[in-house]
Amino acid sequence: MRRLGYVILVMLVAAALPGMVWAGPHDDCTLCHGVHSGQGPVILTETPNTTTINPRTGKPMKRIGSLCLACHAPEPDGAGYRPVDLNHTHPVGFTPDPNKVVLPAQSKGFPGEEEDVVCTSCHDQHPSNPYYMYLRWPSDGGSNLPMFCAKCHPKQSAAENIQRQ
Numbered sequence: 001m002r003r004l005g006y007v008i009l010v011m012l013v014a015a016a017l018p019g020m021v022w023a024g025p026h027d028d029c030t031l032c033h034g035v036h037s038g039q040g041p042v043i044l045t046e047t048p049n050t051t052t053i054n055p056r057t058g059k060p061m062k063r064i065g066s067l068c069l070a071c072h073a074p075e076p077d078g079a080g081y082r083p084v085d086l087n088h089t090h091p092v093g094f095t096p097d098p099n100k101v102v103l104p105a106q107s108k109g110f111p112g113e114e115e116d117v118v119c120t121s122c123h124d125q126h127p128s129n130p131y132y133m134y135l136r137w138p139s140d141g142g143s144n145l146p147m148f149c150a151k152c153h154p155k156q157s158a159a160e161n162i163q164r165q
Protein backbone atom coordinates (compact mmCIF):
# COMPACT_ATOMS: atom_id res chain seq x y z
CA MET A 1 0.00 0.00 0.00
CA ARG A 2 2.86 2.35 0.75
CA ARG A 3 4.14 1.71 -2.72
CA LEU A 4 0.71 2.52 -4.20
CA GLY A 5 0.64 5.77 -2.19
CA TYR A 6 4.02 6.65 -3.62
CA VAL A 7 2.83 5.94 -7.17
CA ILE A 8 -0.23 8.15 -6.64
CA LEU A 9 1.96 10.93 -5.23
CA VAL A 10 4.26 10.75 -8.27
CA MET A 11 1.23 10.86 -10.58
CA LEU A 12 -0.17 13.92 -8.79
CA VAL A 13 3.16 15.74 -9.00
CA ALA A 14 3.46 14.79 -12.70
CA ALA A 15 -0.07 16.09 -13.32
CA ALA A 16 0.75 19.39 -11.62
CA LEU A 17 4.00 19.89 -13.52
CA PRO A 18 2.99 20.35 -17.18
CA GLY A 19 1.89 23.96 -16.83
CA MET A 20 5.07 24.84 -14.97
CA VAL A 21 8.16 23.16 -16.39
CA TRP A 22 6.90 20.75 -19.05
CA ALA A 23 5.22 23.21 -21.36
CA GLY A 24 4.79 21.10 -24.51
CA PRO A 25 4.93 17.51 -25.70
CA HIS A 26 8.09 18.13 -27.76
CA ASP A 27 10.04 19.84 -24.97
CA ASP A 28 12.62 17.08 -24.63
CA CYS A 29 15.15 17.46 -27.48
CA THR A 30 16.21 13.82 -27.09
CA LEU A 31 12.67 12.68 -27.92
CA CYS A 32 13.70 13.36 -31.51
CA HIS A 33 17.47 13.90 -31.63
CA GLY A 34 19.75 11.03 -30.53
CA VAL A 35 22.95 12.85 -29.69
CA HIS A 36 25.11 9.76 -30.33
CA SER A 37 22.49 7.41 -31.77
CA GLY A 38 21.01 9.25 -34.73
CA GLN A 39 19.10 7.48 -37.51
CA GLY A 40 19.43 9.55 -40.65
CA PRO A 41 19.24 13.32 -41.12
CA VAL A 42 19.41 15.71 -38.13
CA ILE A 43 20.35 12.74 -35.87
CA LEU A 44 16.73 11.73 -35.40
CA THR A 45 16.16 9.02 -32.78
CA GLU A 46 13.42 7.31 -34.75
CA THR A 47 13.90 5.21 -37.84
CA PRO A 48 11.99 7.08 -40.59
CA ASN A 49 8.60 5.61 -41.55
CA THR A 50 8.99 4.29 -45.08
CA THR A 51 5.96 1.97 -45.04
CA THR A 52 2.94 4.31 -44.85
CA ILE A 53 1.81 5.12 -48.41
CA ASN A 54 0.91 8.72 -49.26
CA PRO A 55 -2.36 8.52 -51.28
CA ARG A 56 -1.38 11.71 -53.13
CA THR A 57 1.72 10.08 -54.70
CA GLY A 58 1.27 6.33 -54.17
CA LYS A 59 4.69 6.28 -52.46
CA PRO A 60 5.96 6.61 -48.89
CA MET A 61 6.76 10.11 -47.66
CA LYS A 62 10.31 11.35 -48.10
CA ARG A 63 12.57 12.81 -45.50
CA ILE A 64 10.75 15.16 -43.10
CA GLY A 65 7.38 13.50 -43.57
CA SER A 66 8.84 10.07 -42.92
CA LEU A 67 10.46 11.39 -39.72
CA CYS A 68 7.24 12.86 -38.31
CA LEU A 69 5.29 9.78 -39.30
CA ALA A 70 7.68 7.48 -37.41
CA CYS A 71 5.85 8.80 -34.34
CA HIS A 72 2.59 10.22 -35.74
CA ALA A 73 1.34 7.55 -38.18
CA PRO A 74 -1.26 5.19 -36.73
CA GLU A 75 0.13 1.89 -35.44
CA PRO A 76 1.65 -0.43 -36.57
CA ASP A 77 3.53 1.72 -39.14
CA GLY A 78 4.12 4.54 -36.63
CA ALA A 79 4.11 4.93 -32.86
CA GLY A 80 0.49 6.17 -32.99
CA TYR A 81 1.03 9.40 -31.00
CA ARG A 82 -1.90 11.71 -31.92
CA PRO A 83 -2.15 9.68 -35.11
CA VAL A 84 -2.26 11.52 -38.43
CA ASP A 85 -3.78 9.37 -41.19
CA LEU A 86 -2.56 10.47 -44.63
CA ASN A 87 -5.87 9.38 -46.17
CA HIS A 88 -7.63 12.11 -44.20
CA THR A 89 -4.94 14.80 -44.09
CA HIS A 90 -4.32 18.09 -45.90
CA PRO A 91 -2.30 17.12 -49.01
CA VAL A 92 1.44 16.67 -48.32
CA GLY A 93 4.53 15.28 -50.04
CA PHE A 94 4.35 16.66 -53.58
CA THR A 95 5.21 19.74 -55.61
CA PRO A 96 2.27 22.14 -55.48
CA ASP A 97 0.85 24.18 -58.34
CA PRO A 98 2.19 27.73 -57.78
CA ASN A 99 -0.99 29.21 -59.28
CA LYS A 100 -3.10 27.65 -56.55
CA VAL A 101 -1.15 28.59 -53.41
CA VAL A 102 1.47 30.92 -52.02
CA LEU A 103 4.18 28.84 -50.34
CA PRO A 104 6.22 31.01 -47.91
CA ALA A 105 10.01 30.58 -47.77
CA GLN A 106 9.90 29.06 -44.26
CA SER A 107 7.68 26.31 -45.59
CA LYS A 108 10.34 24.62 -47.66
CA GLY A 109 11.67 21.18 -46.72
CA PHE A 110 15.16 19.67 -46.64
CA PRO A 111 17.42 20.33 -49.66
CA GLY A 112 16.08 18.25 -52.52
CA GLU A 113 12.48 18.69 -51.46
CA GLU A 114 12.29 22.50 -51.44
CA GLU A 115 9.21 22.57 -53.60
CA ASP A 116 7.30 20.02 -51.60
CA VAL A 117 4.55 20.81 -49.16
CA VAL A 118 5.66 18.84 -46.10
CA CYS A 119 4.68 18.55 -42.44
CA THR A 120 7.08 21.36 -41.60
CA SER A 121 5.47 23.62 -44.22
CA CYS A 122 2.80 24.22 -41.60
CA HIS A 123 4.50 23.13 -38.37
CA ASP A 124 7.74 24.09 -36.66
CA GLN A 125 8.00 21.25 -34.19
CA HIS A 126 10.55 22.92 -31.91
CA PRO A 127 9.87 23.86 -28.28
CA SER A 128 10.77 27.49 -29.08
CA ASN A 129 7.59 27.76 -31.14
CA PRO A 130 4.90 29.41 -28.98
CA TYR A 131 1.95 28.87 -31.33
CA TYR A 132 -0.97 26.47 -31.03
CA MET A 133 -0.09 22.93 -32.22
CA TYR A 134 3.41 24.04 -33.21
CA LEU A 135 1.90 25.83 -36.22
CA ARG A 136 4.22 28.25 -38.00
CA TRP A 137 1.79 31.17 -37.81
CA PRO A 138 -0.63 32.40 -35.17
CA SER A 139 -4.25 31.31 -35.01
CA ASP A 140 -5.34 33.01 -31.77
CA GLY A 141 -4.54 29.83 -29.86
CA GLY A 142 -6.49 27.68 -32.32
CA SER A 143 -9.68 29.75 -32.09
CA ASN A 144 -9.07 31.35 -35.52
CA LEU A 145 -7.52 28.74 -37.83
CA PRO A 146 -8.67 30.64 -40.97
CA MET A 147 -6.08 33.29 -40.05
CA PHE A 148 -3.43 30.57 -40.33
CA CYS A 149 -4.82 29.12 -43.59
CA ALA A 150 -4.74 32.63 -45.11
CA LYS A 151 -0.93 32.51 -45.20
CA CYS A 152 -0.93 30.12 -48.18
CA HIS A 153 -4.53 30.46 -49.38
CA PRO A 154 -5.07 34.23 -49.70
CA LYS A 155 -7.35 33.71 -52.73
CA GLN A 156 -9.89 31.92 -50.56
CA SER A 157 -9.45 33.97 -47.39
CA ALA A 158 -11.36 36.87 -45.88
CA ALA A 159 -9.47 40.17 -46.14
CA GLU A 160 -9.28 40.67 -42.35
CA ASN A 161 -7.55 37.31 -41.90
CA ILE A 162 -4.93 38.17 -44.54
CA GLN A 163 -4.31 41.53 -42.87
CA ARG A 164 -3.89 39.95 -39.44
CA GLN A 165 -1.05 37.70 -40.67
Ligand code: HEC
Nearest residue numbers: 026027028029030031032033042064067120124125126127
Ligand atom coordinates in the same frame (compact mmCIF):
# COMPACT_ATOMS: atom_id res chain seq x y z
C1 HEC B 1 9.46 16.48 -32.48
C2 HEC B 1 10.80 16.24 -32.91
C3 HEC B 1 11.84 17.24 -32.55
C4 HEC B 1 12.15 17.76 -31.31
C5 HEC B 1 11.49 17.45 -29.98
C6 HEC B 1 13.29 18.61 -31.49
N1 HEC B 1 13.66 18.62 -32.82
FE1 HEC B 1 15.21 19.60 -33.63
N2 HEC B 1 14.66 18.99 -35.52
C7 HEC B 1 13.64 18.11 -35.79
C8 HEC B 1 13.50 17.97 -37.24
C9 HEC B 1 12.48 17.09 -37.97
C10 HEC B 1 14.49 18.80 -37.82
C11 HEC B 1 14.74 19.05 -39.32
C12 HEC B 1 13.72 20.00 -39.88
C13 HEC B 1 13.79 21.36 -39.30
O1 HEC B 1 14.85 21.99 -39.39
O2 HEC B 1 12.80 21.79 -38.70
C14 HEC B 1 15.21 19.41 -36.72
C15 HEC B 1 16.26 20.29 -36.84
C16 HEC B 1 17.06 20.72 -35.79
C17 HEC B 1 18.28 21.48 -35.94
C18 HEC B 1 18.89 21.90 -37.27
C19 HEC B 1 18.25 23.22 -37.67
C20 HEC B 1 18.82 23.80 -38.95
O3 HEC B 1 18.35 24.89 -39.31
O4 HEC B 1 19.67 23.18 -39.61
C21 HEC B 1 18.75 21.75 -34.69
C22 HEC B 1 20.01 22.49 -34.33
C23 HEC B 1 17.82 21.17 -33.74
N3 HEC B 1 16.80 20.55 -34.44
C24 HEC B 1 17.93 21.23 -32.36
C25 HEC B 1 16.94 20.85 -31.46
C26 HEC B 1 16.96 21.15 -30.04
C27 HEC B 1 18.07 21.87 -29.31
C28 HEC B 1 15.81 20.64 -29.51
C29 HEC B 1 15.27 20.77 -28.09
C30 HEC B 1 15.19 22.13 -27.56
C31 HEC B 1 15.09 19.99 -30.60
N4 HEC B 1 15.81 20.17 -31.76
C32 HEC B 1 13.88 19.32 -30.47
C33 HEC B 1 12.84 17.49 -34.86
C34 HEC B 1 12.80 17.79 -33.50
Ligand code: HEC
Nearest residue numbers: 025031032046067068070071081082119120123125133134
Ligand atom coordinates in the same frame (compact mmCIF):
# COMPACT_ATOMS: atom_id res chain seq x y z
C1 HEC C 1 10.05 10.79 -31.45
C2 HEC C 1 8.64 10.93 -31.63
C3 HEC C 1 8.09 12.18 -32.29
C4 HEC C 1 8.47 12.72 -33.51
C5 HEC C 1 9.57 12.26 -34.45
C6 HEC C 1 7.56 13.81 -33.75
N1 HEC C 1 6.67 13.94 -32.71
FE1 HEC C 1 5.12 15.27 -32.59
N2 HEC C 1 4.59 14.51 -30.77
C7 HEC C 1 5.22 13.43 -30.15
C8 HEC C 1 4.53 13.15 -28.91
C9 HEC C 1 4.88 12.02 -27.92
C10 HEC C 1 3.46 14.09 -28.81
C11 HEC C 1 2.42 14.19 -27.69
C12 HEC C 1 1.39 13.09 -27.93
C13 HEC C 1 0.19 13.15 -27.01
O1 HEC C 1 -0.18 14.23 -26.55
O2 HEC C 1 -0.38 12.06 -26.78
C14 HEC C 1 3.55 14.94 -29.99
C15 HEC C 1 2.65 15.98 -30.27
C16 HEC C 1 2.63 16.69 -31.47
C17 HEC C 1 1.68 17.73 -31.81
C18 HEC C 1 0.54 18.22 -30.94
C19 HEC C 1 1.05 19.41 -30.15
C20 HEC C 1 0.12 19.90 -29.07
O3 HEC C 1 0.27 21.08 -28.69
O4 HEC C 1 -0.74 19.16 -28.60
C21 HEC C 1 2.00 18.18 -33.06
C22 HEC C 1 1.31 19.27 -33.85
C23 HEC C 1 3.16 17.43 -33.51
N3 HEC C 1 3.52 16.54 -32.51
C24 HEC C 1 3.76 17.59 -34.75
C25 HEC C 1 4.93 16.93 -35.16
C26 HEC C 1 5.60 17.16 -36.43
C27 HEC C 1 5.15 18.12 -37.50
C28 HEC C 1 6.69 16.33 -36.46
C29 HEC C 1 7.77 16.22 -37.50
C30 HEC C 1 8.51 17.44 -37.80
C31 HEC C 1 6.69 15.57 -35.22
N4 HEC C 1 5.60 15.97 -34.45
C32 HEC C 1 7.61 14.60 -34.89
C33 HEC C 1 6.29 12.72 -30.62
C34 HEC C 1 6.95 12.95 -31.80
Ligand code: HEC
Nearest residue numbers: 091095096097100101103107117121122145148149151152
Ligand atom coordinates in the same frame (compact mmCIF):
# COMPACT_ATOMS: atom_id res chain seq x y z
C1 HEC D 1 2.09 26.25 -45.83
C2 HEC D 1 1.06 26.51 -46.79
C3 HEC D 1 -0.35 26.03 -46.53
C4 HEC D 1 -1.15 26.30 -45.44
C5 HEC D 1 -0.81 27.12 -44.20
C6 HEC D 1 -2.43 25.71 -45.73
N1 HEC D 1 -2.40 25.10 -46.95
FE1 HEC D 1 -3.94 24.19 -47.90
N2 HEC D 1 -2.78 23.75 -49.50
C7 HEC D 1 -1.42 24.05 -49.60
C8 HEC D 1 -0.89 23.45 -50.80
C9 HEC D 1 0.57 23.57 -51.27
C10 HEC D 1 -1.96 22.77 -51.43
C11 HEC D 1 -1.92 21.98 -52.74
C12 HEC D 1 -2.08 22.87 -53.93
C13 HEC D 1 -2.00 22.04 -55.20
O1 HEC D 1 -2.95 21.25 -55.44
O2 HEC D 1 -1.03 22.17 -55.96
C14 HEC D 1 -3.12 22.97 -50.58
C15 HEC D 1 -4.38 22.46 -50.85
C16 HEC D 1 -5.50 22.65 -50.05
C17 HEC D 1 -6.81 22.15 -50.36
C18 HEC D 1 -7.20 21.33 -51.60
C19 HEC D 1 -7.13 19.86 -51.19
C20 HEC D 1 -7.07 18.88 -52.34
O3 HEC D 1 -7.29 17.68 -52.06
O4 HEC D 1 -6.76 19.26 -53.48
C21 HEC D 1 -7.63 22.54 -49.33
C22 HEC D 1 -9.11 22.27 -49.21
C23 HEC D 1 -6.81 23.26 -48.38
N3 HEC D 1 -5.52 23.31 -48.85
C24 HEC D 1 -7.26 23.78 -47.20
C25 HEC D 1 -6.48 24.38 -46.21
C26 HEC D 1 -6.96 24.81 -44.91
C27 HEC D 1 -8.40 24.69 -44.45
C28 HEC D 1 -5.90 25.34 -44.27
C29 HEC D 1 -5.84 25.88 -42.86
C30 HEC D 1 -6.24 24.95 -41.79
C31 HEC D 1 -4.75 25.25 -45.16
N4 HEC D 1 -5.14 24.65 -46.32
C32 HEC D 1 -3.50 25.74 -44.86
C33 HEC D 1 -0.70 24.80 -48.70
C34 HEC D 1 -1.14 25.27 -47.47
Ligand code: HEC
Nearest residue numbers: 065068069072082083084090091092118119121122133142
Ligand atom coordinates in the same frame (compact mmCIF):
# COMPACT_ATOMS: atom_id res chain seq x y z
C1 HEC E 1 -1.64 22.63 -44.30
C2 HEC E 1 -1.04 22.70 -43.04
C3 HEC E 1 -0.64 21.42 -42.34
C4 HEC E 1 0.16 20.42 -42.83
C5 HEC E 1 0.82 20.30 -44.20
C6 HEC E 1 0.30 19.46 -41.75
N1 HEC E 1 -0.41 19.88 -40.64
FE1 HEC E 1 -0.51 18.97 -38.84
N2 HEC E 1 -1.90 20.30 -38.20
C7 HEC E 1 -2.28 21.42 -38.90
C8 HEC E 1 -3.31 22.13 -38.15
C9 HEC E 1 -4.02 23.40 -38.59
C10 HEC E 1 -3.51 21.39 -36.96
C11 HEC E 1 -4.50 21.71 -35.84
C12 HEC E 1 -5.84 21.13 -36.24
C13 HEC E 1 -6.95 21.45 -35.24
O1 HEC E 1 -6.69 21.84 -34.11
O2 HEC E 1 -8.11 21.25 -35.63
C14 HEC E 1 -2.61 20.24 -37.03
C15 HEC E 1 -2.50 19.28 -36.04
C16 HEC E 1 -1.53 18.26 -36.04
C17 HEC E 1 -1.33 17.30 -34.98
C18 HEC E 1 -2.14 17.18 -33.71
C19 HEC E 1 -3.29 16.22 -34.03
C20 HEC E 1 -4.22 15.97 -32.88
O3 HEC E 1 -4.94 14.95 -32.97
O4 HEC E 1 -4.26 16.72 -31.92
C21 HEC E 1 -0.30 16.49 -35.35
C22 HEC E 1 0.30 15.32 -34.57
C23 HEC E 1 0.14 16.94 -36.67
N3 HEC E 1 -0.64 18.01 -37.05
C24 HEC E 1 1.16 16.36 -37.38
C25 HEC E 1 1.37 16.57 -38.74
C26 HEC E 1 2.21 15.71 -39.60
C27 HEC E 1 2.94 14.47 -39.12
C28 HEC E 1 2.16 16.24 -40.84
C29 HEC E 1 2.81 15.70 -42.12
C30 HEC E 1 2.40 14.34 -42.50
C31 HEC E 1 1.31 17.44 -40.78
N4 HEC E 1 0.85 17.59 -39.48
C32 HEC E 1 1.04 18.29 -41.85
C33 HEC E 1 -1.79 21.84 -40.13
C34 HEC E 1 -1.00 21.08 -40.96
